[in-house]
Amino acid sequence: MFDKRVETAAEALAGVKDGDAIMLSGFQRIGVPDHLIMALIETGVKGLTVIANSTGAHGSGIAKLVAAGRVERIVASSARGQGAEMTPFEMAWFAGKIGLELVPQGSFAERIRAGGAGHAGFYTPVAVGTDLAAGKEERRFGGRDYILETALTADFAMLRAERGDRYGNLVFRGSQANFGPVMATAAKITAVEVNHLEEDALDPHGIHTPGIFVDRVLHVPGGA
Amino acid sequence: MIKPLTRNQMAWRAAQDVADRSYVNLGIGIPVLVANYIPRERSVMLQSENGILGIGPAPAKADIDPYFVDAGGQKVSLAHGGMLTDSVGAFTMITGGHIDVTLLGAFQVGYNGDFANWDAKLPNKGPLVGGAMDLAAGAREVRLIMAHTTREGEPRLVAACTYPLTARGRASRIYTDLAVVDVTPSGFVVREMVEGMSAGALAAKSGAPLAFASDCKTLAAPDL
Numbered sequence: 372m373f374d375k376r377v378e379t380a381a382e383a384l385a386g387v388k389d390g391d392a393i394m395l396s397g398f399q400r401i402g403v404p405d406h407l408i409m410a411l412i413e414t415g416v417k418g419l420t421v422i423a424n425s426t427g428a429h430g431s432g433i434a435k436l437v438a439a440g441r442v443e444r445i446v447a448s449s450a451r452g453q454g455a456e457m458t459p460f461e462m463a464w465f466a467g468k469i470g471l472e473l474v475p476q477g478s479f480a481e482r483i484r485a486g487g488a489g490h491a492g493f494y495t496p497v498a499v500g501t502d503l504a505a506g507k508e509e510r511r512f513g514g515r516d517y518i519l520e521t522a523l524t525a526d527f528a529m530l531r532a533e534r535g536d537r538y539g540n541l542v543f544r545g546s547q548a549n550f551g552p553v554m555a556t557a558a559k560i561t562a563v564e565v566n567h568l569e570e571d572a573l574d575p576h577g578i579h580t581p582g583i584f585v586d587r588v589l590h591v592p593g594g595a
Numbered sequence: 596m597i598k599p600l601t602r603n604q605m606a607w608r609a610a611q612d613v614a615d616r617s618y619v620n621l622g623i624g625i626p627v628l629v630a631n632y633i634p635r636e637r638s639v640m641l642q643s644e645n646g647i648l649g650i651g652p653a654p655a656k657a658d659i660d661p662y663f664v665d666a667g668g669q670k671v672s673l674a675h676g677g678m679l680t681d682s683v684g685a686f687t688m689i690t691g692g693h694i695d696v697t698l699l700g701a702f703q704v705g706y707n708g709d710f711a712n713w714d715a716k717l718p719n720k721g722p723l724v725g726g727a728m729d730l731a732a733g734a735r736e737v738r739l740i741m742a743h744t745t746r747e748g749e750p751r752l753v754a755a756c757t758y759p760l761t762a763r764g765r766a767s768r769i770y771t772d773l774a775v776v777d778v779t780p781s782g783f784v785v786r787e788m789v790e791g792m793s794a795g796a797l798a799a800k801s802g803a804p805l806a807f808a809s810d811c812k813t814l815a816a817p818d819l
Contacts (some may be wrong), residue, residue: 398682399643401661407722424682424720452720461721473636473722476644477686477729497690497732500763502714504726533662544646545662548681561659595662 374387375539375588376568381531383562384527384590389416391526394558395433396482396551401541403560406591407434408585411529417441417563422483422525423591424476424550425449426460434459436470446523454539467583478520480553482510486522486537487584493518516538528558535565536573536584539582547595548579564591597791599772604816607632609740609770609809612670613639620644620689620730622712623667625740629698632819640674642694644726646685649677650794666726675688675761690724690733697734699727701741701766703725703756706803708766708783710739711758731762743771743800750802752776752783757811782806 377383383396384407387393393411397403412435421443427433428447429452438459445460450471452458463469467518474482475497485493494517498504508519530551534543541563543551561584568590600608606628613619613629615637621627630650643651643665650665651672656674665671668726673679688694703714710731714722731737744750750771767816769776773799775787784806788797790813 399664399666400644430621446803448725449723451723452721457719458721471721474726475681475728476726477733478688480682481690495732498728499732501728501760503728508743509733521684538689543679543681545660545679546643546647546664547662548679550682552681553683566672593818 373582374537375582375585376537376591377587380407380589383407383587384414385410386560387414387416387527390418392420392422392524394525394528394554395421395562396528396530396554398424398546398549399593400431401545401591402531402547402549402551403432404531404564405432407529407562407589408436412436412439412441418443418448419443422446424479426471426478427458428452429454429456429458437463443447444472446472446474446479446482448474448476475503480550481556482520483550483553484524486524487553490522492519492521494518501547502595523557525558526560528554528561530554530561530563532563532565532568534567534573535563535588537588538572538573539585539588540573540578541565541585542573542577543579545595552580557579560586560591562587562589564589566592566594597789599789599817600814600816603628603819605740605770607773607816607819610634611636613641614695617695618666618688618693619640620694620697620810621735622697622702622727622730626698626700627667640677642685642688643671644682644685645690646680646682647671647677648680648712649674652676660712662673685727686726689729690731692735694730694734695712696736696738697730698738698740699730701739701750701751702758702765703753704739704769704778705753705756706778708764708767708778709756709760712761714759715756724807727761727817731765737765738768738770739766740770743773747787750800773800776805784808785811787812789814
């Protein structure tokens with residue numbers, strides 16, 4: 372019988388190790404797996420590559436993970452904090468202690484999609500002629516220039532969703548989905564914290580992420 | 596005495612050009628203010644790259660739903676007929692050419708339509724590209740809203756951008772606090788200027804040659 376429910380965050384993160392690549396969902400504090408990120412800090416793993424849209428606002432889980440010195444490199448579309456105070460990432464980056472691969476947000480999402488779908492990469496017109504195309508293969512199709520962007524995959528994806536069931540099916544709410552559905556497809560192990568964990572199966576017509584992409588579901592009540 | 600337009604007036608002017616039944620993405624800063632001034636009789640779907648198509652009016656405090664934020668992190672409502680998707684869906688709309696127009700802020704724009712809006716190379720702030728390059732490459736039309744000069748009086752309409760580019764040759768119209776300027780195959784063409792502004796005075800505030808439309812009009816906006 373399919374049952375992907377786990378009782379504790381430690382079970383959700385079992386197997387995570389030093390040097391892992393970790394995808395973290397979330398956009399502007401919505402859909403961020405804060406509970407799992409705090410549990411990840413507690414495991415003590417280090418040398419991580421974090422793949423997340425942002426390098427972390429003040430007080431966010433990613434900022435805490437960076438401040439704890441666990442992150443070697445981040446792949447993101449935003450590495451700038453809001454307000455005058457520098458974020459833990461900005462401090463580490465200007466000190467040369469952390470790596471950054473900055474990616475246009477749509478290319479970031481599509482690279483993860485390619486990883487989840489088994490593609491090696493794709494050609495895109497985005498970023499052609501800019502600093503973010505540096506070192507990337509350029510090729511012309513139908514009179515327009517494109518660059519090659521390669522797939523992103525990870526050892527773990529950690530997401531937050533509104534609803535889950537024991538099959539691992541997920542439903543998101545509002546602007547919470549963002550990178551969650553695509554990250555679920557591109558990691559060896561996908562762990563999800565959900566506001567509501569259903570005993571019964573979710574309505575199949577409304578499922579956003581099919582359970583085939585999800586390995587562990589943890590009940591963590593508490594909003595977006 | 597020449598009166599430059601305020602931020603709200605610049606947004607108002609840009610809003611007058613937003614077509615009925617169009618799909619529009621508004622960047623952070625002055626562009627999001629455009630939503631307040633789109634003529635009521637026009638039906639426009641505002642897209643946010645974190646997965647909302649159809650952003651409604653700013654919600655009253657009592658109506659705030661914490662699951663709904665826009666790309667700038669502001670709490671938003673959903674318009675009638677609006678829908679939700681994930682980042683892959685949102686960027687398929689953007690890079691696939693389904694967004695009719697994007698209005699973006701910029702540091703500089705070249706007479707050839709190159710523009711720069713993502714990395715000011717600040718000494719204590721990390722880079723943030725977000726969805727800017729995706730929008731710049733993928734939207735059918737890219738319009739910019741920006742002050743005509745820097746606070747120090749340096750031109751922002753230039754012969755060649757010195758800041759890192761967002762895209763090459765994609766800007767088609769610029770709304771400044773002094774003028775409405777089109778980017779044409781032969782360079783900048785001024786369509787409107789604020790009252791009292793002379794061609795010579797505007798040219799002196801611009802870093803590339805300006806041509807003036809034969810029917811160049813007065814740029815006027817209501818008090819806002």
